[in-house]
Amino acid sequence: xxxxxxxxxxxxxxxxxxxxxxxxxxxxxxxxxxxxxxxxxxxxxxxxxxxxxxxxxxxxxxxxxxxxxxxxxxxxxxxxxxxxxxxxxxxxxxxxxxxxxxxxxxxxxxxxxxxxxxxxxxxxxxxxxxxxxxxxxxxxxxxxxxxxxxxxxxxxxxxxxxxxxxxxxxxxxxxxxxxxxxxxxxxxxxxxxxxxxxxxxxxxxxxxxxxxxxxxxxxxxxxxxxxxxxxxxxxxxxxxxxxxxxxxxxxxxxxxxxxxxxxxxxxxxxxxxxxxxxxxxxxxxxxxxxxxxxxxxxxxxxxxxxxxxxxxxxxxxxxxxxxxxxxxxxxxxxxxxxxxxxxxxxxxxxxxxxxxxxxxxxxxxxxxxxxxxxxxxxxxxxxxxxxxxxxxxxxxxxxxxxxxxxxxxxxxxxxxxxxxxxxxxxxxxxxxxxxxxxxxx
Amino acid sequence: xxxxxxxxxxxxxxxxxxxxxxxxxxxxxxxxxxxxxxxxxxxxxxxxxxxxxxxxxxxxxxxxxxxxxxxxxxxxxxxxxxxxxxxxxxxxxxxxxxxxxxxxxxxxxxxxxxxxxxxxxxxxxxxxxxxxxxxxxxxxxxxxxxxxxxxxxxxxxxxxxxxxxxxxxxxxxxxxxxxxxxxxxxxxxxxxxxxxxxxxxxxxxxxxxxxxxxxxxxxxxxxxxxxxxxxxxxxxxxxxxxxxxxxxxxxxxxxxxxxxxxxxxxxxxxxxxxxxxxxxxxxxxxxxxxxxxxxxxxxxxxxxxxxxxx
Numbered sequence: 001x002x003x004x005x006x007x008x009x010x011x012x013x014x015x016x017x018x019x020x021x022x023x024x025x026x027x028x029x030x031x032x033x034x035x036x037x038x039x040x041x042x043x044x045x046x047x048x049x050x051x052x053x054x055x056x057x058x059x060x061x062x063x064x065x066x067x068x069x070x071x072x073x074x075x076x077x078x079x080x081x082x083x084x085x086x087x088x089x090x091x092x093x094x095x096x097x098x099x100x101x102x103x104x105x106x107x108x109x110x111x112x113x114x115x116x117x118x119x120x121x122x123x124x125x126x127x128x129x130x131x132x133x134x135x136x137x138x139x140x141x142x143x144x145x146x147x148x149x150x151x152x153x154x155x156x157x158x159x160x161x162x163x164x165x166x167x168x169x170x171x172x173x174x175x176x177x178x179x180x181x182x183x184x185x186x187x188x189x190x191x192x193x194x195x196x197x198x199x200x201x202x203x204x205x206x207x208x209x210x211x212x213x214x215x216x217x218x219x220x221x222x223x224x225x226x227x228x229x230x231x232x233x234x235x236x237x238x239x240x241x242x243x244x245x246x247x248x249x250x251x252x253x254x255x256x257x258x259x260x261x262x263x264x265x266x267x268x269x270x271x272x273x274x275x276x277x278x279x280x281x282x283x284x285x286x287x288x289x290x291x292x293x294x295x296x297x298x299x300x301x302x303x304x305x306x307x308x309x310x311x312x313x314x315x316x317x318x319x320x321x322x323x324x325x326x327x328x329x330x331x332x333x334x335x336x337x338x339x340x341x342x343x344x345x346x347x348x349x350x351x352x353x354x355x356x357x358x359x360x361x362x363x364x365x366x367x368x369x370x371x372x373x374x375x376x377x378x379x380x381x382x383x384x385x386x387x388x389x390x391x392x393x394x395x396x397x398x399x400x401x402x403x404x405x406x407x408x409x410x411x412x413x414x415x416x417x418x419x420x421x422x423x424x425x426x427x428x429x430x431x432x433x434x435x436x437x438x439x440x441x
Numbered sequence: 442x443x444x445x446x447x448x449x450x451x452x453x454x455x456x457x458x459x460x461x462x463x464x465x466x467x468x469x470x471x472x473x474x475x476x477x478x479x480x481x482x483x484x485x486x487x488x489x490x491x492x493x494x495x496x497x498x499x500x501x502x503x504x505x506x507x508x509x510x511x512x513x514x515x516x517x518x519x520x521x522x523x524x525x526x527x528x529x530x531x532x533x534x535x536x537x538x539x540x541x542x543x544x545x546x547x548x549x550x551x552x553x554x555x556x557x558x559x560x561x562x563x564x565x566x567x568x569x570x571x572x573x574x575x576x577x578x579x580x581x582x583x584x585x586x587x588x589x590x591x592x593x594x595x596x597x598x599x600x601x602x603x604x605x606x607x608x609x610x611x612x613x614x615x616x617x618x619x620x621x622x623x624x625x626x627x628x629x630x631x632x633x634x635x636x637x638x639x640x641x642x643x644x645x646x647x648x649x650x651x652x653x654x655x656x657x658x659x660x661x662x663x664x665x666x667x668x669x670x671x672x673x674x675x676x677x678x679x680x681x682x683x684x685x686x687x688x689x690x691x692x693x694x695x696x697x698x699x700x701x702x703x704x705x706x707x708x709x710x711x712x713x714x715x716x717x718x719x720x721x722x723x724x725x726x727x728x729x730x731x732x733x734x735x736x737x738x739x740x741x742x743x744x745x746x747x748x749x750x751x
């Protein structure tokens with residue numbers, strides 16, 4: 001922490017200069033031995049998407065800097081998760097560095113002991129640039145990357161906050177103000193809905209499993225907590241019921257027909273065609289919304305934080321990071337790669353293209369970097385504001401997928417009229433034994 | 442079969458007269474045997490073995506006997522999935538059979554441009570299921586999809602298609618039917634080409650109408666082909682995965698979750714390999730049972746239709 005001002009100044013220059021070379025410019029301290037592992041070969045397994053693109057596009061700079069050869073492959077997210085888990089469980093993974101989804105895999109990876117501890121490397125000035133300190137990552141990032149013992153098992157790479165997208169034109173036409181609370185949001189959505197015209201106030205994920213990422217925004221803002229102190233799950237309590245009632249109201253009364261089967265893609269289609277006035281989803285959709293080839297509402301989109309609930313205001317947060325396989329033989333070289341991928345230069349590129357939001361405060365809050373962001377200013381502001389109220393969007397347990405499927409199915413049935421309390425209770429009873437089994441094993 | 446059992450004793454009697462030598466063909470059998478053991482028998486035995494264990498990726502495995510199978514009937518998602526699979530399969534066998542036969546009869550007639558139109562008609566079959574699934578997803582969109590627009594042109598109210606639990610399976614079958622009707626048509630066309638023209642001529646002389654000729658001549662004669670088409674369709678439909686997964690992922694809720702999709706979730710998303718294997722074994726038995734039923738039906742029709750003359 002004490003050398004924060006120095007690193008900050010040096011890093012401002014770093015964005016202008018090429019790559020991470022600037023990170024070495026600290027005469028007073030031991031320098032990072034970037035070239036020490038030259039000649040090493042690393043394999044990286046990436047989930048397909050803008051983060052993977054960002055790494056692959058500039059990987060030559062890393063090889064020039066370090067002399068380390070990197071082979072990387074991008075695999076669609078679900079398949080990448082399967083491949084990673086099966087190979088890690090076998091004890092002989094074919095990769096050294098892995099791109100992991102924290103909200104799905106954190107607990108599973110920790111329990112399996114599949115990731116190498118980076119804490120030691122982070123304290124070693126020969127390996128770590130002085131600007132890379134744990135405190136530079138947002139709280140959510142640290143929560144994701146650290147295990148119970150406080151060891152850093154990965155470097156947080158990109159965070160996904162849920163925000164409220166709204167159609168300014170539709171809001172103006174009906175004279176509706178941007179909602180600050182859930183009550184206002186429901187009232188606004190009712191005014192904006194005109195079923196005869198085929199326009200609706202709200203759209204969001206209704207499809208089982210996918211819908212959980214939307215619902216947890218309601219749950220958290222109704223004061224919900226996922227786990228009690230003993231590791232029991234708490235999704236059948238009064239907070240969950242209240243959140244589900246809100247979810248049910250929004251998706252049945254003021255959302256397009258068929259929303260029970262909508263994932264983000266169908267929701268986005270409805271929103272970009274000007275058929276829905278509000279949409280709560282991940283922060284990463286700004287590029288398609290502002291792309292004239294894909295959207296009819298370019299320049300008319302408003303971005304803001306998710307409205308407050310009766311018990312608070314949070315942004316449900318998800319994210320991914322880069323870890324080193326415990327079985328990797330070149331951990332130091334792999335660590336250099338992880339460090340480079342979350343470096344300020346790479347983070348700035350990611351943010352500026354709208355492809356992701358770095359977990360590092362020094363990137364997000366840097367006015368120079370902010371200037372280069374191609375998305376609207378409001379979008380950036382919603383990201384910065386969400387970072388302040390960020391809270392993990394899913395429970396940190398092993399059977400996350402089962403949790404999302406079971407509670408998600410309960411939510412979807414409430415959309416065809418089922419009673420929230422009954423459905424949640426049913427899902428809860430199905431999930432509890434699964435959770436107990438997973439922790440016992 | 443009877444011929445084989447008759448010749449075997451004769452061969453056994455003849456054998457002791459000559460000096461016994463190891464059969465000289467066995468080196469030629471070995472490669473095939475190894476391949477069959479490695480790629481068919483071993484995976485099956487291993488699947489059965491996994492299904493008898495509590496086998497979760499990342500935790501130690503323990504032998505639990507039939508516990509995974511005992512779990513199946515009390516698992517509501519599995520029971521529902523069986524129902525969905527049967528409904529989905531039945532519809533996606535029947536509809537392509539009906540439309541395929543109809544199309545075959547139409548395309549069997551000679552008219553100008555027939556070859557070209559046949560070519561167009563079988564195009565859906567060549568498309569990649571996942572690609573067409575994505576196109577259909579947007580066509581089904583209740584607000585923006587072209588299907589609801591077409592309905593509105595003829596004055597029908599908009600439908601929810603794959604976005605409502607009640608209509609999701611028929612809507613998915615619509616895609617399946619669209620894609621696989623041409624296959625049935627090709628098979629039935631082959632059958633039609635093999636029918637001699639004499640029965641039709643004599644029927645015409647006897648004053649039979651078009652429908653009568655179809656019902657009493659064409660249909661019985663193409664029945665064996667329909668069974669072949671039905672069998673291929675059934676095996677394809679029961680293990681259909683790509684279209685359902687790409688369009689609904691088993692949703693809304695779990696209204697279109699077939700055994701195959703549930704199996705995928707259990708084995709590769711929940712990493713519960715033991716339970717997943719048990720589902721795979723039961724699923725396999727279900728397919729075998731359905732295929733056996735079809736074969737049995739086919740034998741019976743062969744016997745009543747042409748078996749008498751053989």
